Amino acid sequence: xxxxxxxxxxxxxxxxxxxxxxxxxxxxxxxxxxxxxxxxxxxxxxxxxxxxxxxxxxxxxxxxxxxxxxxxxxxxxxxxxxxxxxxxxxxxxxxxxxxxxxxxxxxxxxxxxxxxxxxxxxxxxxxxxxxxxxxxxxxxxxxxxxxxxxxxxxxxxxxxxxxxxxxxxxxxxxxxxxxxxxxxxxxxxxxxxxxxxxxxxxxxxxxxxxxxxxxxxxxxxxxxxxxxxxxxxxxxxxxxxxxxxxxxxxxxxxxxxxxxxxxxxxxxxxxxxxxxxxxxxxxxxxxxxxxxxxxxxxxxxxxxxxxxxxxxxxxxxxxxxxxxxxxxxxxxxxxxxxxxxxxxxxxxxxxxxxxxxxxxxxxxxxxxxxxxxxxxxxxxxxxxxxxxxxxxxxxxxxxxxxxxxxxxxxxxxxxxxxxxxxxxxxxx
Numbered sequence: 001x002x003x004x005x006x007x008x009x010x011x012x013x014x015x016x017x018x019x020x021x022x023x024x025x026x027x028x029x030x031x032x033x034x035x036x037x038x039x040x041x042x043x044x045x046x047x048x049x050x051x052x053x054x055x056x057x058x059x060x061x062x063x064x065x066x067x068x069x070x071x072x073x074x075x076x077x078x079x080x081x082x083x084x085x086x087x088x089x090x091x092x093x094x095x096x097x098x099x100x101x102x103x104x105x106x107x108x109x110x111x112x113x114x115x116x117x118x119x120x121x122x123x124x125x126x127x128x129x130x131x132x133x134x135x136x137x138x139x140x141x142x143x144x145x146x147x148x149x150x151x152x153x154x155x156x157x158x159x160x161x162x163x164x165x166x167x168x169x170x171x172x173x174x175x176x177x178x179x180x181x182x183x184x185x186x187x188x189x190x191x192x193x194x195x196x197x198x199x200x201x202x203x204x205x206x207x208x209x210x211x212x213x214x215x216x217x218x219x220x221x222x223x224x225x226x227x228x229x230x231x232x233x234x235x236x237x238x239x240x241x242x243x244x245x246x247x248x249x250x251x252x253x254x255x256x257x258x259x260x261x262x263x264x265x266x267x268x269x270x271x272x273x274x275x276x277x278x279x280x281x282x283x284x285x286x287x288x289x290x291x292x293x294x295x296x297x298x299x300x301x302x303x304x305x306x307x308x309x310x311x312x313x314x315x316x317x318x319x320x321x322x323x324x325x326x327x328x329x330x331x332x333x334x335x336x337x338x339x340x341x342x343x344x345x346x347x348x349x350x351x352x353x354x355x356x357x358x359x360x361x362x363x364x365x366x367x368x369x370x371x372x373x374x375x376x377x378x379x380x381x382x383x384x385x386x387x388x389x390x391x392x393x394x395x396x397x398x399x400x401x402x403x404x405x406x407x408x409x410x411x412x413x414x415x416x417x418x419x420x421x422x423x424x425x426x427x428x
Contacts, residue, residue, distance in 0.1 A: 018048070071124040078103055078125070082132045085145045094145045099152065114154055122158045123170075129155070130177045146181060156183055163189050168201065175204050199229055207237045218253050221271075222261050230267040239274060246278065256283035265296040272302045276309045284312040291318055300326065301333040308337025316341055320349045324356065331357070332365045339369040347376055354384065364395050371399075 021044060029037045081103035084090060100107065105115070116122045129149060150156050162174035163185075171193065178185055193205035206220050220226055226234065242252055255278065259271035268290070275283065284307055291303045300322070307315040319334050326334065335353055338346040350373060354366035367384070370377040385396050 070120045074124050086132050086142050099148050126155050227262050227264050227267050235270045252278050254283050256286040265299045269302040272306050276306050281310040297330045301330050304334045304337040308340035328359045328362050335369045339372050
């Protein structure tokens with residue numbers, strides 16, 4: 001009996017049982033009210049739904065158990081070889097014969113047949129290589145080894161099959177793998193997935209296809225969808241794909257323009273932080289109007305950090321103008337940026353920040369900035385220390401204690417906070 005006949009047989013059994021059960025209920029409850037009859041039939045369908053759900057859970061359990069067995073078997077056979085090929089200690093230019101030797105295979109094993117016998121083995125082998133790939137921090141430099149490895153097992157064709165034919169969960173998993181393996185994505189499939197109702201799938205499809213030869217894909221970052229749904233995931237992925245573009249010697253877009261096109265201040269801050277990552281000092285002037293007309297403290301802080309880190313001296317006067325009107329946290333950020341510029345024009349502003357603030361933390365940071373503001377700043381610091389009142393003396397005592405030490409240079413992280421890892425492949 002073939003599979004179709006077996007399915008047909010059990011389907012007929014199910015329909016017969018369901019018909020009998022509904023008829024039985026109808027006959028048994030004929031004398032009762034309509035509400036009771038409907039409740040009885042509804043209870044029947046609830047029982048069917050519970051049985052169906054239980055059946056799905058049991059099927060999923062058996063399926064996962066079977067996949068785990070296949071994965072474990074493949075890991076025992078090929079796992080050490082795969083990890084060796086992608087290991088940081090392995091040379092990057094291994095040839096096919098060397099990889100076959102690491103996998104304990106011969107060329108004759110590949111002639112006229114596939115090492116992986118079925119769908120399950122291909123899926124598990126893809127997962128095995130994917131996990132080995134993303135677990136090795138230095139495996140970024142093993143791209144050639146990876147490509148040969150995928151050709152040995154014919155996995156590129158399999159992953160393309162998954163994103164074309166399989167379920168959405170496996171489509172998404174295959175896209176993650178293709179991105180990690182840096183393999184081309186079918187543009188038609190990517191465009192189809194970008195129309196998905198699931199935000200996660202739409203994001204993944206966009207970031208998977210963003211390395212295409214056209215700059216049209218960057219229009220995604222100007223869309224309302226991106227502005228409304230931007231989160232840490234997007235910042236991580238955006239930084240990653242832009243770094244990929246830079247590695248491919250393609251022009252990085254004007255991130256200041258992308259920031260201005262957003263309406264959400266949090267989304268604007270994403271692009272402003274990325275300007276620091278990609279050293280886009282030439283576009284800093286385009287943020288001046290946004291800095292002047294905006295009252296969002298988060299946005300003012302990010303622009304100040306960017307100007308300070310990129311040494312944009314033209315923005316110094318604007319920061320001096322708004323410093324005393326900002327919150328305490330924003331004042332500290334602006335003072336750090338002015339200190340990084342170190343032009344000598346903001347010495348009076350730093351002194352005002354010390355004299356005209358009641359918050360000890362702001363006054364301490366003003367002293368810290370003066371100490372690091374060249375010789376003139378340090379002279380002012382010593383002058384303030386000599387004339388300090390009894391109430392101000394604890395600030396200077398804290399500045400010179402064994403914990404903070406005498407010299408406290410402004411670290412790079414005070415003006416530039418990296419928000420994502422450089423070797424990150426994907427975020428689920």
